[in-house]
Amino acid sequence: MLAADLIRLSWLQIYRNKRRYKGAFLGISLGIGALITVLTIGDSVESNLGYNLEVLGSATIVKAEWDFARTVRWHQGEYSNKDIEDLKGLPGVLAVAPAVWSREKEVHYRREKMSAKLMGVDPDFFRALHLPVSKGRIFTGEDIEQRRHVCVIGKKVENKFFGEGSPSLDQVIAMHGRSFRVIGVLGGAEDQELLESILLPISVAKSQFPAMDKIRDVYIRAVNWDVVQNLREAAENLLRANQPGYASAIHVKYYAESLNIIKTIIFVFKFFVYAAIGVTLALGGLGITNVMLAVVSERTREVGLRKAVGATEPMIMLQFMCESLTVSLIGAAVGMTLGIIAVYFLSNALDMDPNYAVMVASLFWSVILGIVIGVLSGVIPARKAGKLDPVDAMRFE
DSSP: OOHHHHHHHHHHHHTTTTTEOOOOOOOHHHHHHHHHHHHHHHHHHHHTTOHHHHHHHGEEEEEEEEEEGOTTOOOOOBBBBHHHHHTTTTEEEEEEEEEEEEEEEEEEEETTEEEEEEEEHHHHHHTTOOOOOEOOOOHHHHHHHHHHOOOEOHHHHHHHHHHTTTTOOOOOOETTTTEEEEEEEEOOSSSSSGGEEEEHHHHHHHHHGGGGOBBBBEEEEEEEGGGGHHHHHHHHHHHHHHHHGGGEEEEEEEEEHHHHHHHHHHHHHHHHHHHHHHHHHHHHHHHHHHHHHHHHHHHHHHHHHHHTOOOOOOHHHHHHHHHHHHHHHHHHHHHHHHHHHHHHEEEHHOOOOOOOOHHHHHHHHHHHHHHEEEEOOOOOOOHHHHTOOOHHHHHHH
């Protein structure tokens, strides 16, 4: 039988039984459409989630610090500006923020006083740790360059000095005999210690506070959780190469517990989504199998007649396999169309650029999946039709 005749006969049989195939068409179309949509939009959403620092918290933070127990005597543990610039050039880095700090500094406001942790930071610190302000603003580049005496305070510091509802912005607090104007109040922080801290421009802290002249902590924010472990290793290798004399004291860590929580959430979400898609496709394939088995029973005398006039078992099997494959590929084609439409509308609604490389790959694999479903769904009906005895088939009522 010619391929053109085989395709034509398959199409005619499918058209005659189109009502029976509705469930199978629907299952495969929805499954393929959902697969393309989830793969394409899901990849974009996952990439964008890497920039959603509020959701990720410390999961994508890598911190370089010093193990002072292992620091050589002639070095007190500090990172240089060159280290900071080199770290910014590593692949997978979103932000790099150096920090200097001093614990238990006495802070005054009028007659009130308290002990607070002081930290000297730059604007990247707020981005790296995702520290939004509930009032005012964060530091600017001009604040750093001009060494302005300004500060951002934690919520607990505000409550201690100014109380609930009292104005705190533009108030002046004193530290180490110097006055600083409050320009912002932290809105929240995963590290609760920051809510009891006072943040200063790093240039001011290093120049006017003797205990804060050395960069001992560097916070590195990764672009995504997938690169955190590799980034930690790359950062450690870079810093040890830059400072070989005391490389053993350099300690670079990431927050494994937070990272594992994020990975677990993403895995569970993906598992249920893809499981639902898989079940839908499986139901579509079973639908094809059931319809084809019914069709074989209805066409038993036809199969017997064809065998009586010379049709071989492989020819009979090929015809039914072709019908199953055609149903599956039509469903896959409809699903691909639905998937492309869904990607277009969702990308506009979510205001994101879809990953077209992923979409093309998903279309390719959708065709492969359609072929696999068609072949697997048609195996049992085709074998049943091919094994029919022509004499018994001709007598079938």
